[in-house]
Amino acid sequence: MTLSGTYVLRRVLIALPSLLGISLVLFTVLALAPGDPFGDIVSNPNIPAEVAANLRKKFGMDDPVMVRYFRWLLAMLQGDWGFSFASRINVDTLILQRLPTTLLVVGSSQILALLIALPVGVYAATRPYSLFDQIANTLTFVGFSLPTFFTGLMLILVFSIQLDWLPFVYRADIASTGWHFYWDHLKQTIMPVTVLALFQAASWTRYVRSAALDVVKLDYVTTARSKGLKESVVVLKHVVRNAMIPVVTLVALQVPAIFGGAIVTEQIFRVPGIGSLLISAILANDTPVIMAVTFVFSCLVISFNLLADILYAWLDPRIALS
Amino acid sequence: MATSLSPNTADSVAEAARPKPISLAQDIWRRFKRHRLALIGMVILIVIVVGVIIGPWLWTVPINEIDFGSRLKPPSAAHPFGTDDLGQDLLARMLYGGRISMAVGIAAMLIAIVVGTIVGSIAGMSRGIVDTALMWMTDLFLSLPQLPLLLLIIYLFRDSLKKIVGPEVGVFVMVVVVIGGFRWMPVARLVRAQFLSLREKEFVEAARALGASRTRQVARHILPNALGPVIVAGTIDVAAAIIAESTLSFLGLGFPPDIPTWGRMLFDAKDYLDIAPYWALFPGMLIFLTVLSINYIGDGLRDALDPRRVLG
Numbered sequence: 001m002t003l004s005g006t007y008v009l010r011r012v013l014i015a016l017p018s019l020l021g022i023s024l025v026l027f028t029v030l031a032l033a034p035g036d037p038f039g040d041i042v043s044n045p046n047i048p049a050e051v052a053a054n055l056r057k058k059f060g061m062d063d064p065v066m067v068r069y070f071r072w073l074l075a076m077l078q079g080d081w082g083f084s085f086a087s088r089i090n091v092d093t094l095i096l097q098r099l100p101t102t103l104l105v106v107g108s109s110q111i112l113a114l115l116i117a118l119p120v121g122v123y124a125a126t127r128p129y130s131l132f133d134q135i136a137n138t139l140t141f142v143g144f145s146l147p148t149f150f151t152g153l154m155l156i157l158v159f160s161i162q163l164d165w166l167p168f169v170y171r172a173d174i175a176s177t178g179w180h181f182y183w184d185h186l187k188q189t190i191m192p193v194t195v196l197a198l199f200q201a202a203s204w205t206r207y208v209r210s211a212a213l214d215v216v217k218l219d220y221v222t223t224a225r226s227k228g229l230k231e232s233v234v235v236l237k238h239v240v241r242n243a244m245i246p247v248v249t250l251v252a253l254q255v256p257a258i259f260g261g262a263i264v265t266e267q268i269f270r271v272p273g274i275g276s277l278l279i280s281a282i283l284a285n286d287t288p289v290i291m292a293v294t295f296v297f298s299c300l301v302i303s304f305n306l307l308a309d310i311l312y313a314w315l316d317p318r319i320a321l322s
Numbered sequence: 323m324a325t326s327l328s329p330n331t332a333d334s335v336a337e338a339a340r341p342k343p344i345s346l347a348q349d350i351w352r353r354f355k356r357h358r359l360a361l362i363g364m365v366i367l368i369v370i371v372v373g374v375i376i377g378p379w380l381w382t383v384p385i386n387e388i389d390f391g392s393r394l395k396p397p398s399a400a401h402p403f404g405t406d407d408l409g410q411d412l413l414a415r416m417l418y419g420g421r422i423s424m425a426v427g428i429a430a431m432l433i434a435i436v437v438g439t440i441v442g443s444i445a446g447m448s449r450g451i452v453d454t455a456l457m458w459m460t461d462l463f464l465s466l467p468q469l470p471l472l473l474l475i476i477y478l479f480r481d482s483l484k485k486i487v488g489p490e491v492g493v494f495v496m497v498v499v500v501i502g503g504f505r506w507m508p509v510a511r512l513v514r515a516q517f518l519s520l521r522e523k524e525f526v527e528a529a530r531a532l533g534a535s536r537t538r539q540v541a542r543h544i545l546p547n548a549l550g551p552v553i554v555a556g557t558i559d560v561a562a563a564i565i566a567e568s569t570l571s572f573l574g575l576g577f578p579p580d581i582p583t584w585g586r587m588l589f590d591a592k593d594y595l596d597i598a599p600y601w602a603l604f605p606g607m608l609i610f611l612t613v614l615s616i617n618y619i620g621d622g623l624r625d626a627l628d629p630r631r632v633l634g
Contacts, residue, residue: 018461018462018465021462022462022465022466025462025466025471026471026474029471029474029475029478030478138359141359141614141617141618141621142614144617145561145610145613145614145617146610147565147568147569147572147606147609147610147613148569149568149569149572149585149588150588150602150606150609150610153588153591153592153595153602153606154606156595157595157599157602161595161596161599253464255465256464256465256466256467256468256469257468259467259469259470260467260468260469260470260569263469263470263473263573264469264569264572264573267573268592278470278473279473279573279574279575282473282477282575283574285477290473290474290477291474293470294467294470294471294473294474297467297470298465298466298467298470300467301465301466301467302465305465
């Protein structure tokens with residue numbers, strides 16, 4: 001049951017080249033892009049040509065691509081992420097301010113999605129083709145066909161405009177104190193979290209159902225039943241754990257989509273996370289912030305995949321041994 | 323067991339009474355028809371596709387006729403789906419936007435399956451280092467954060483492409499290439515997995531023994547048998563590409579503001595939700611219906627194209 005440290009270390013070492021690969025992709029995109037981050041300076045008549053040339057030299061714009069890549073990578077690793085043109089502060093400070101909100105919203109929506117998908121999927125699999133299964137199946141199709149931006153607008157329309165129950169703008173600075181503070185926080189988190197959770201829950205329910213359906217038919221489950229175990233014990237202790245193994249793989253493949261959904265949701269509800277930071281940076285042509293946020297998203301995806309790998313080995317100990 | 327048994331028993335019973343052999347296409351259609359929701363989805367999708375293709379000829383109200391006298395009007399006889407904040411007719415704009423969504427969806431899907439099939443075939447036919455390298459690349463692409471990168475690429479390349487081929491074509495090409503370029507990985511994995519099992523099958527071995535070249539083995543024997551899952555993945559990719567394009571437009575970073583796409587209409591409508599909810603509802607419902615129909619068709623095709631599934 002215990003997870004060996006060597007396995008975890010090996011997975012971490014495998015994740016590092018992917019991170020390097022992603023940084024290479026990012027840098028290639030930036031290097032291939034036409035236009036010059038110093039274009040404004042060069043075309044600005046108030047800046048003499050030799051000053052512009054000196055600036056280029058200082059930032060090493062004329063060096064070979066490989067040299068520039070390694071210098072950029074080294075700077076990123078040292079936490080020197082540049083300076084935001086639009087916000088007038090260091091990019092890493094800006095991102096660190098915004099990151100906790102994103103992680104809070106994404107994290108709680110994933111937990112909510114799991115709380116929906118796991119029971120519904122397993123229950124549907126134990127009663128395949130029943131009325132419950134058919135309704136759940138239809139709802140999952142509806143769930144992952146509804147784009148997150150449309151669900152978000154619909155929730156705002158119903159719960160903010162029609163019913164006036166929930167605020168539709170997320171505020172980081174809530175004036176109230178005491179339990180009111182937590183209540184207001186909870187109220188403004190409900191809609192963004194729900195939007196993300198519903199979308200994820202829909203596809204996860206399908207995965208859980210089909211994985212559990214495969215496991216339910218296996219002989220060891222019949223054995224467990226014929227031993228006289230209670231149905232709840234059979235399902236919870238014997239079916240669910242093994243059904244989770246393929247689900248973890250599929251969920252890991254979905255991680256990039258989760259963060260994509262987070263960008264849209266943050267934009268709709270004006271959640272001050274790194275997703276809305278990315279959009280506002282793009283609209284403000286703030287290249288250092290755009291690069292850094294994209295890199296942070298890549299790191300998040302890689303670390304969640306790593307987490308999935310470790311979870312996978314915990315669920316299926318054979319993996320760690322091979 | 324079941325797969326090999328049931329045709330035999332069916333043969334012996336119906337040998338004399340069998341009318342005429344049915345073709346592969348007929349068989350697929352017969353299987354597809356059994357999926358009721360897929361059939362309904364197909365009808366809805368056909369209505370939407372025919373609507374956006376011939377609709378603009380029947381409903382000839384221009385998409386950009388600004389009329390401040392009738393701004394933000396709810397649905398009426400003159401404007402069946404209402405008007406936006408500039409008094410532009412929403413039905414005409416939705417029909418036009420539908421053409422773009424469909425075109426983006428299909429073009430991005432084609433890119434995804436062509437690239438995916440090529441990468442998957444090469445990886446599946448070659449062993450060793452080429453296979454490993456291609457699969458490492460596929461896994462790398464799978465773990466890229468797609469939407470942020472999509473936004474980054476559009477941000478960096480938007481202006482120069484516009485200069486070369488004009489705003490509409492430039493954005494269309496870029497959106498299609500970028501969306502398609504981030505969706506080929508599942509297809510590549512599917513094709514490779516199919517190739518790995520198919521190339522060891524007896525009929526391929528027979529072709530090899532008869533002296534078929536590698537190209538012929540792939541083109542005549544392996545690829546046609548690997549296409550089933552690719553078609554299913556391609557169908558679902560159309561839906562995913564439509565959502566991706568709408569998401570970009572919704573974030574205000576897709577097509578230019580004067581081109582009405584479904585996502586762009588939602589982007590414009592989101593500030594008027596309290597006074598003109600229909601403005602967001604109609605395009606949103608249209609995206610939802612289109613995507614839902616395509617997903618159900620994909621589900622139906624998955625059942626229909628799986629030869630191991632025996633019809634009861």
